[in-house]
């Protein structure tokens with residue numbers, strides 16, 4: 001091989017390395033960063049909702065931004081200014097940070113089987129919104145929920161019994177909407193899940209003076225959602 005050819009090959013290799021480094025920098029540049037207080041406060045509840053919808057779209061398209069954890073750990077170590085709190089089921093297929101493609105520091109998450117409400121969860125919502133400044137509360141049920149199905153079947157077992165009792169109003173409502181339906185029917189379980197989400201959305205402002213006032217002042221919004229385990233899509237109910 002002539003010196004000229006060797007020089008040409010080395011030049012091409014060097015160019016490829018430079019292009020690769022530039023591409024890596026570009027990838028790093030689009031990574032999500034934790035919100036600052038200014039960014040959190042500048043957003044309306046509707047804008048926060050759009051952020052979550054966009055994140056879920058990235059998740060479905062396998063185009064997620066979340067990857068460089070060391071940068072995010074460093075950037076979020078001093079404080080947190082999440083824009084939303086998500087109440088979700090404990091189901092292993094429904095981790096809100098992943099399905100909404102949100103960086104460390106950007107959403108609060110409260111998880112209880114069946115996405116049912118309890119006083120401690122309400123306290124977490126009051127803290128997230130009124131104290132820290134989050135704008136959006138999302139109540140997220142999901143398809144194929146074991147807690148909802150167990151409640152439908154009247155399962156009684158240890159502490160599970162009292163948790164499932166909280167789903168009874170949603171079952172009663174669903175019986176009216178789908179008389180004679182069976183707990184073996186997926187669409188009936190999905191209906192109970194949806195009615196449970198709607199019940200929790202109604203209960204929060206009834207039980208929390210703080211959140212009721214913040215909603216009236218336009219500072220906070222509550223929305224319902226269903227996560228579809230079949231395709232990763234979060235369907236918002238409002």
Ligand SMILES: [Zn+2]
Pocket residue numbers: 089090091113114115142144145146147148
């Ligand atoms: Zn569940």
